[in-house]
Amino acid sequence: xxxxxxANLEAAVAGTKDGATxxxxxxxxxxxxxxxxxxxxTTAARDLTIVANGVGGxxxxxxxxIREHRVTKIVCxxxxxxxxxxxxxxxxxxxxxxxxxxxxxxxxxxRAAAAGLGGFYTRVSAGTLLGEGKETRIIDGEPYxxxxxxxxxxxxxxxxxxxxxxxxVFRHSRRNFNPVMAMAAAxxxxxxxxxxxxxxxxxDQVHTQGIFVDRVVVVDRARENWAATP
Amino acid sequence: xxxLSRQQIAWRAAQDIWDGACVNLGVGMPSLIPNYIPKGREIxxxxxxxxxxxxxxxxPEDADPDIFNASVQPTTFxxxxxxxxxxxxxxxxxxxxxxxxxxxxxxxxxxxxxxNWNTGDPATAxxxxxxxxxxxxxxxxxxLMDHTTKDGRPRILARCRYPLTAAHCVKVxxxxxxxxxxxxxxxxxxxxxxxxxxxxxQAATEARLTLSPDWRVLEAPALS
Numbered sequence: 001x002x003x004x005x006x007a008n009l010e011a012a013v014a015g016t017k018d019g020a021t022x023x024x025x026x027x028x029x030x031x032x033x034x035x036x037x038x039x040x041x042t043t044a045a046r047d048l049t050i051v052a053n054g055v056g057g058x059x060x061x062x063x064x065x066i067r068e069h070r071v072t073k074i075v076c077x078x079x080x081x082x083x084x085x086x087x088x089x090x091x092x093x094x095x096x097x098x099x100x101x102x103x104x105x106x107x108x109x110x111r112a113a114a115a116g117l118g119g120f121y122t123r124v125s126a127g128t129l130l131g132e133g134k135e136t137r138i139i140d141g142e143p144y145x146x147x148x149x150x151x152x153x154x155x156x157x158x159x160x161x162x163x164x165x166x167x168x169v170f171r172h173s174r175r176n177f178n179p180v181m182a183m184a185a186a187x188x189x190x191x192x193x194x195x196x197x198x199x200x201x202x203x204d205q206v207h208t209q210g211i212f213v214d215r216v217v218v219v220d221r222a223r224e225n226w227a228a229t230p
Numbered sequence: 231x232x233x234l235s236r237q238q239i240a241w242r243a244a245q246d247i248w249d250g251a252c253v254n255l256g257v258g259m260p261s262l263i264p265n266y267i268p269k270g271r272e273i274x275x276x277x278x279x280x281x282x283x284x285x286x287x288x289x290p291e292d293a294d295p296d297i298f299n300a301s302v303q304p305t306t307f308x309x310x311x312x313x314x315x316x317x318x319x320x321x322x323x324x325x326x327x328x329x330x331x332x333x334x335x336x337x338x339x340x341x342x343x344x345x346n347w348n349t350g351d352p353a354t355a356x357x358x359x360x361x362x363x364x365x366x367x368x369x370x371x372x373x374l375m376d377h378t379t380k381d382g383r384p385r386i387l388a389r390c391r392y393p394l395t396a397a398h399c400v401k402v403x404x405x406x407x408x409x410x411x412x413x414x415x416x417x418x419x420x421x422x423x424x425x426x427x428x429x430x431x432q433a434a435t436e437a438r439l440t441l442s443p444d445w446r447v448l449e450a451p452a453l454s
Contacts, residue, residue, distance in 0.1 A: 027279045028302045080357035091355050100356050103278060104320030104363035111317050124324060124366045129348065129393040130358065172296040172313050173279045179315040207315075 004166040005195060005216045009039035012189045012217040016045040016154050023110070023150075023185050024050055025157035025178040029057035029083065033158035035219040036191045037061040040156075041068055049073040051110075051150055053103065053177055055080075055087035066090050075150065077103035100130065105147055107180055113149035114183035121146055152185030159208070162192040163199075166213030167206045175207060182212040191219040231425040233406035237453040239374050241266040242421075243332060243404040246372075247273055254278070254323065254364055256333035256346075257301050259374040263332060266453075276328060278360040280319040283311025300360065323360065324367035331368035333361070335375040335400070337390045340437035342400040342412040344371065345392035358395075365396035377405040377434050384436040386410070386417070407431055409448060416440060421448035 006012050013036060016022070022040070026032040032052070038061060040048070048071050055074055056062030063086035065071050074096055079087055090096040101109070102124050112120055121144035125131035135146040157178040160171040168190055170178060182188045190213055234242065240262035247253060247263070249271040255261055264286065267273050275284040278300040285306035288294075293304035322328060337345040344365050348356040365371055378384055386403065403410040408431055409421040420442050422431055432439050 027298075027300075030298075030302055078357045078359040079355040088355070092353070098355055100358055102358050102362040103316075103360040104324050104367075107316040107320045108324075122324065124362050124396075126366075127394065127397050128362065129356075130362065170313075172294065173281055173298045174296050175313055175315050176280050176319075177316045180317045 002210075003164045004210065004213060005162075005164055005218070009035055009217055009219070010042045012036060012191070012215050013039045013043055013154070013156070015187070016040060016043045018045055019047045019049075020045055020153040021049045021051060021151070023152035023155040023157075023181040024052040024062060025155065025176070025181045026053070027173070027176040028054050029061065031158065031174050031176070032056060032061040033156050033191045034061040036156040036158075036189060036217070038064050040065060040070065046070050047072045049075065051075045051106070051152065053106070054078050055084045058083040058085050063087065066096060069095070071096050073097040073099065075099045075101055075106065077101055077106055102130065106150070107177065109147055109150040110152075110177075110180045110184040112147075113151035114180060117149060119146055119148045150184065152181065153187065155181040155185030155188040157182050157188065157190050159190050159192045161194050161196050161201075162190055162213070162216045163196055163201060163210075165198060166190070166210030166216055167201055168192070168208040168210075168213060169201060169205065170207050179208045182208050187214050188212055189215045189217065191217050194218065231423060231430075233377070234423060234448075234450055235406075235453060237262055237265075238450040239404050239406055241450055241453055242409065242448060243372060243374050244268070246402070247271070247330065250274070251329045252276060252282075252327070253330045253332060254328050254368065256331065256361075256364070258334040260332040260334060261301060276319075276322060277305075278319055278323065280314045280316055281305070281311070282314070282322075283308045285311065320360070320363055323363045326367060326369055328364075328368040330370050330372060331364040332372050332374060333364060335373040335385070335403075336392050337385050337387055338373055338375070338400050338403055338412075339387050339390045340412075340417050341398055343390050343397045344373065344395045344400050345390040346373075347395050348393045350392060361395050365399045370401045371399045372402040372404065373400050374404045377407040382434075384434060387436040388438075407434065410439070411442070418442045419445060421446055423448050423450075
């Protein structure tokens with residue numbers, strides 16, 4: 001029988017290794033999968049590369065990993081969310097390296113990894129600071145830059161509901177990066193608000209198929225992240 | 231001569247958005263545009279976070295914390311609205327599926343180059359978000375901006391000084407002094423605010439301006 005639900009957060013992130021690339025879902029500090037991210041502190045993993053849209057809030061989630069010196073690099077599009085002081089300090093001191101990537105390029109680099117592609121050419125960032133040093137090719141008279149895939153060792157994502165196969169449904173704006181990250185990592189862990197019995201989801205309405213999900217953990221009232229992460 | 235307020239710039243930009251347009255609004259002044267869309271026009275608003283068909287901002291007590299826009303502010307669905315993943319959201323943005331992106335700008339050049347993501351300040355980490363994706367991917371870029379810096383230096387330039395977001399992308403500039411089209415012949419002034427003559431406008435602008443034969447005075451309603 002397939003049952004991807006694990007008992008607790010510690011089991012959900014067990015086995016995360018030093019130097020791992022960790023994809024952290026959500027759009028901003030407000031919908032980060034905070035409980036899962038903080039669970040990495042129960043492992044010994046250090047020198048993590050975090051791939052996310054932002055850099056977390058002042059205290060919880062990604063910020064707690066930075067404060068505990070677990071992070072050496074962040075790949076993100078917007079390292080300036082209100083209250084992101086933990087990152088700002090670590091960036092200034094040079095402890096955490098930053099790779100700023102246009103938001104859609106992060107998404108597409110993840111998708112490339114998910115789809116088994118070796119990369120892609122895009123017009124985005126061509127001729128700008130962020131395109132400097134990248135392989136450039138003229139296609140139909142316009143410059144395109146080459147972008148490499150981003151593959152995660154682990155993806156930590158948040159969803160509304162899961163069944164025991166790991167099928168996921170997201171709620172409204174909280175879908176965002178979660179599905180593509182689920183598809184782009186060797187091990188994908190989802191924290192969900194509730195488990196539903198297998199067969200509850202209409203077959204046409206599953207957002208992320210269980211094939212992309214390895215572990216599921218229920219985080220009570222996960223939506224409290226919204227209030228708890230300012 | 232009274233420069234337009236932020237609300238009046240947003241009002242003026244809103245008048246040019248046509249019925250049925252699919253539009254992404256940037257943060258800051260562009261986010262005021264929904265308040266000023268002329269009645270009877272149906273505009274489809276899209277945001278990076280993966281939402282399309284956004285309605286008005288809800289009252290705080292009606293806000294659903296799971297329905298938010300790219301500024302992480304509460305929003306609503308119009309009938310027909312929907313959500314989707316980042317993959318689809320940026321496919322819409324980068325693949326030329328949006329009719330318009332209305333963006334803020336630090337600087338615009340006479341060639342339509344846009345700088346709106348990085349002031350080169352070494353103390354703060356540069357943050358690009360979806361700015362480059364929108365600037366490259368939307369069918370047309372229109373910017374809303376103050377014509378000069380707070381200390382009066384021009385922000386519409388021969389060449390941008392700040393790092394570019396994208397080259398040759400801006401089609402229309404709505405400033406607090408004028409409406410300016412970016413054309414292959416350079417910057418063409420379509421409208422100016424009352425009691426501002428062309429020489430004054432040119433003095434506030436580094437790029438060379440020409441006056442459109444259809445030039446008229448920009449009369450904006452009083453808005454707070």
